[in-house]
Amino acid sequence: MRVGLVLGEVWSGLRRNMSVVISVILVTFVSLTFVGAAIIMQLQVQQMKTFWYDRAQVAVYLCTDFDQSATCAGTDAGEEEIAAVEAALQSDTLQPYIADYFFVSHDEAYEEFTKQFEGNPIVDITKPEQLNQTFWIKLNDPSRSDIIKETFAGIPGVQSVSDQRSLLDRIFLFLGVASYTAIAIAGLMLVAAMLLISTTIRLSAYSRRREIGIMRLVGASNRFIQTPFILEGIIAALIGAVLAGAASVAIVKFFVQDFLVAEVPFTSYITVEQSLIVPPVLILLGVILSSIAAKIAITRYLRV
Numbered sequence: 001m002r003v004g005l006v007l008g009e010v011w012s013g014l015r016r017n018m019s020v021v022i023s024v025i026l027v028t029f030v031s032l033t034f035v036g037a038a039i040i041m042q043l044q045v046q047q048m049k050t051f052w053y054d055r056a057q058v059a060v061y062l063c064t065d066f067d068q069s070a071t072c073a074g075t076d077a078g079e080e081e082i083a084a085v086e087a088a089l090q091s092d093t094l095q096p097y098i099a100d101y102f103f104v105s106h107d108e109a110y111e112e113f114t115k116q117f118e119g120n121p122i123v124d125i126t127k128p129e130q131l132n133q134t135f136w137i138k139l140n141d142p143s144r145s146d147i148i149k150e151t152f153a154g155i156p157g158v159q160s161v162s163d164q165r166s167l168l169d170r171i172f173l174f175l176g177v178a179s180y181t182a183i184a185i186a187g188l189m190l191v192a193a194m195l196l197i198s199t200t201i202r203l204s205a206y207s208r209r210r211e212i213g214i215m216r217l218v219g220a221s222n223r224f225i226q227t228p229f230i231l232e233g234i235i236a237a238l239i240g241a242v243l244a245g246a247a248s249v250a251i252v253k254f255f256v257q258d259f260l261v262a263e264v265p266f267t268s269y270i271t272v273e274q275s276l277i278v279p280p281v282l283i284l285l286g287v288i289l290s291s292i293a294a295k296i297a298i299t300r301y302l303r304v
Helices: 003-016 018-053 079-089 106-116 142-152 164-207 209-217 222-263 278-303
Strands: 057-062 098-104 134-139 158-163
Touching (some): 018 222, 018 278, 057 079, 057 142, 057 164, 079 098, 079 134, 079 142, 098 106, 142 158, 158 164, 164 209, 164 222, 222 278
Antiparallel strands (some): 057 134, 057 158
16 A cells, blocks of 8 residues: 555545534544543542542531530530540540541630631621530541441430531532533534544545546555545544643643642642543544544445
8 A cells, every 4th residue: 555645645635625624623622622621520539539538537526505406405515425425435446446536625616616707797696605516536447437426326415426528428429420421521522523524534535536436447445445534534533632632731730730729729639740641542532433433434435
């Protein structure tokens, strides 16, 4: 197979259908950018899960004078009840599961409350004794929080036991749904890109039907005839995939690292280096899908 002749046919096809080729590039770019964004979202969710689950704690909230639950009855947790909870935390039963714990008194809780809601009128109507005294517990394995819940459920002086992981699960569920929605949209757009590539190849083949007829008469193989058309589809999709890969890395650089890290610094974000895995995936995906679409389109046309 003469490489120069094939490349000449490829250039001729791209030049004749430039407007349609640009459409293929743009559709491929947009669809693969959605795919890249979905991959980045999955990487970010995993990064945040690792960051927050490792820091997730279990809170044992003690009774206040304003609680009317069965274990409180409107009575603030006294020194004996606090000591009983701490003794349980230090017991041989729970010690293998607990990495660390600390106690927050009414005054300490109020100090943190005033910092968090500084300038809010709610601070003026809130008193320290209204805020729960709390034992914050960090577990060796955050997934074993049920042990803490079972130990302190129904214990006098304990209002409730809260696992931060349950709150995080809801947040990550929402983020997961968002990323899967992006994947679904990207899938639909990839289908559109493949159809557009097929249409482009068929138009290109139709515009060169006289040359194809001559090649058939001189005994050219189907492989020789098909190769330029397949390369046309691959080149157009490859340009779109490269642009999508660059856009994905740019999203991480300018939106995540330069904006979110500065404006929302309380969590962990993926780095530009981590996002470099995305462009090769998009390029490979673009080349595979475009080659399949082009191969099917030109094969069907030559059979007609």
